[in-house]
Amino acid sequence: MSKSHVGHVSNVPVPDGHVENVPHELLDGDEESAAAMTDIESSVVTLSSEPVRVVVEARAHGWRVDHYLSRLFPNYSRALFQRALEQKSVVLNGLPVKAARRLRVNDVLDVRLPELPDSSLPPEDIPIDVLFEDEHLVVLNKPANMITHPGKGHYRGTLAGALQFHFNQLSNVAGQLRPGIVHRLDKDTSGVIVIAKNNQVHCRLSEQFEQRTTVKEYRAIVWGEVAKDRGVIDTHVRINPKVREKMQVCEAEGNARQAVTHYEVAERFRGFTFMHLMPKTGRTHQLRLHMSHLGHSIIADELYGGGKCLRVADVDGSIVQAERETLLSRKAESAAKKSGFDSVVDTFEDVLIRRQALHAFRLSFRHPESGIPMTFEAPWPQDFEATLAALRQHNNLGERGGVSPPVLRSIVNQPGG
Numbered sequence: 001m002s003k004s005h006v007g008h009v010s011n012v013p014v015p016d017g018h019v020e021n022v023p024h025e026l027l028d029g030d031e032e033s034a035a036a037m038t039d040i041e042s043s044v045v046t047l048s049s050e051p052v053r054v055v056v057e058a059r060a061h062g063w064r065v066d067h068y069l070s071r072l073f074p075n076y077s078r079a080l081f082q083r084a085l086e087q088k089s090v091v092l093n094g095l096p097v098k099a100a101r102r103l104r105v106n107d108v109l110d111v112r113l114p115e116l117p118d119s120s121l122p123p124e125d126i127p128i129d130v131l132f133e134d135e136h137l138v139v140l141n142k143p144a145n146m147i148t149h150p151g152k153g154h155y156r157g158t159l160a161g162a163l164q165f166h167f168n169q170l171s172n173v174a175g176q177l178r179p180g181i182v183h184r185l186d187k188d189t190s191g192v193i194v195i196a197k198n199n200q201v202h203c204r205l206s207e208q209f210e211q212r213t214t215v216k217e218y219r220a221i222v223w224g225e226v227a228k229d230r231g232v233i234d235t236h237v238r239i240n241p242k243v244r245e246k247m248q249v250c251e252a253e254g255n256a257r258q259a260v261t262h263y264e265v266a267e268r269f270r271g272f273t274f275m276h277l278m279p280k281t282g283r284t285h286q287l288r289l290h291m292s293h294l295g296h297s298i299i300a301d302e303l304y305g306g307g308k309c310l311r312v313a314d315v316d317g318s319i320v321q322a323e324r325e326t327l328l329s330r331k332a333e334s335a336a337k338k339s340g341f342d343s344v345v346d347t348f349e350d351v352l353i354r355r356q357a358l359h360a361f362r363l364s365f366r367h368p369e370s371g372i373p374m375t376f377e378a379p380w381p382q383d384f385e386a387t388l389a390a391l392r393q394h395n396n397l398g399e400r401g402g403v404s405p406p407v408l409r410s411i412v413n414q415p416g417g
Contacts, residue, residue, distance in 0.1 A: 051091075054109040065090060066099035069111065073173075076113070084112070121150065121177060123165035126157065131192065131376050136369050137205070138167065138180070138195040141378040144355045148184040148193070150177050163195060170195065171202035183209055186285065191218070191360025191378045196368075204368035209282065215364040218277040218287055219266075219380070221357035221387055222296040223306060226273040230264040233290045237283050246303055247285045249293050259283040261290045269395035272299070272315075274388065287358060299387070301356035308343070310357070310387060312350035316394040352390055353383040 060068050066085060070078040081099070088096040089112040097109075129141040142148070142159060149160040163170055163180050170180035180195040182205045196202035208214045236256035240246040250256050260280040267274040273296065277287050288304045291297055297306035326332065333343065345354050364375040380388075 051110040051112045054111055056103045056105060056107040056109065058105050060103055061105045063103050064099065065092070065097055065101045065103060065109070068103055069109075073113065089113075121155075121158070121161050121164050121179065124156065124158075124161035125165050126159075126162035128159075128162050128166055129378075131378065132374075136197055136201045136367070138197065139363070139376045140193050140195060142185055142190060142193045142360075144188045144190045144381060144383070147187045149181050159193075167195075167197065169197050171197065171199045173199040173202050182206055183282065185360055186288075186356075186358075188355035189358045189360060190381050190384070192363040192376050193360065194363065194365070194376075201368045205365065208365050208368075212280060213366070215362070215375075216279055216282075216360065217362040218279070219359045219361045219384070220275045220277055220287065220291065221299045221353075221384070221391070222273050222275055222291050223299060224271065224273065224296045225268050226263075226265050226275065226294070226296055228265070230262070233259075233261045233263065233294060235259055235290070235293065237286070237289060239284075247283065247289045249289065257281075257283055259286045259290065261287060263294075267392075268397050269391040270397055271395060272391055274391070288356060299357040300353050301358070306356060309345045309348070309354040310352045311348055312352060312390055312394075315352070315390045352387045355383070357384060357387060359384050 054069075054072065056068070060071075063071075066078050066081045069081045069090070070076060073081075084090070085097070085099045090097050091110040092101065092103075093108055126146075129143070130138060131141055132139040140159075147158045150158050160177065160179055160181060167180070171182075172179060174181055180197065180202070182194055182196050182202055185191060185193055194205060196205055235249045235258075236252045237247050237259045238250050238254070238256045240248040252258070258281060262278040262280065264276040264278075265273055266276050275291075277291075279286050283289075285304070288298055288301050292301075292304040292306075297304050299306050299310045300308065302308050337343075339347075345351060359380060360378065361380075362375060362377045364373065366372065367374055
């Protein structure tokens with residue numbers, strides 16, 4: 001029996017053990033599509049022995065077969081699918097089909113996927129913090145200063161490399177450089193991340209992220225005292241054309257994407273606020289950008305105006321803003337590097353946190369096999385906890401926001417409910 005790969009809208013029954021649609025924009029978890037693989041030069045394409053069944057959804061009505069498949073499986077180029085189609089690797093409603101054939105809703109495609117060259121990551125013996133594991137998935141507490149998967153200039157020390165070492169089976173539908181990766185967290189964001197052990201599970205989890213049935217809750221410490229107890233930030237965002245590694249808020253035009261974040265104040269301090277952030281969309285740097293847009297950058301988020309670090313001196317008032325800017329200036333940074341330090345931050349002895357104070361605290365989703373609701377929480381890392389402790393000691397206003405104060409907990413797994 002072939003596996004089934006179901007689109008968003010389908011009235012066609014599919015066999016047990018079906019595989020659902022892999023949303024093109026969700027392979028990175030934050031609307032960044034996976035990089036296309038290099039075309040195979042050979043005119044004859046090696047095909048998988050087991051077909052994958054695809055039920056065409058409403059959005060793809062009228063699309064060419066080759067275009068649809070390259071969107072559905074972004075690790076394969078359109079040209080590669082065209083060569084595979086010439087070898088009759090795709091059957092439409094039981095009959096061979098050509099690349100230019102236009103699809104209709106509920107068409108059934110059986111696809112033998114081309115085999116790609118082995119470009120898998122070498123395993124790396126990097127410790128991981130497992131919150132939950134079964135035969136279908138793994139939930140981890142990702143530390144800060146770890147890239148989720150390889151990217152430009154970053155191929156070692158990634159979570160993907162660690163996964164290759166610790167697990168014998170992982171999904172590969174997002175590509176061999178992203179084994180098991182359903183969604184991602186920024187390098188310096190810590191917290192809960194879910195990993196798929198096979199393609200069926202990967203696709204079902206991806207669909208939950210795309211349909212926004214997952215519930216993601218973050219904790220952040222930001223500069224300034226946020227005025228409202230709760231609110232919603234609803235903007236459009238795009239890549240900053242001047243600084244490509246940044247995102248920017250923009251008008252609703254062109255390639256702009258809507259980004260929505262709900263927020264609540266958990267606790268206010270003198271000059272700082274502890275926040276609960278609940279993103280409803282998953283855009284690149286969404287929470288970091290939105291807090292900056294609100295006028296309250298996340299602490300130590302240098303890219304979005306939060307500075308290089310937070311020190312005890314910043315919290316207890318023993319340093320003024322002008323002095324702080326001098327100590328963190330380019331001149332000071334240059335002097336520190338000439339003295340053998342990696343950064344001027346390394347010259348301070350009272351640093352509380354030196355990465356964005358953002359933690360993926362809780363993730364809720366339905367188990368992709370059983371359908372049981374599951375919630376996982378990741379305990380706060382040491383730097384985050386130390387920062388909150390310092391704020392409560394030196395800057396406490398005794399003022400809570402619109403939510404109950406969080407309680408530090410050890411690893412929590414809550415299947416059911």
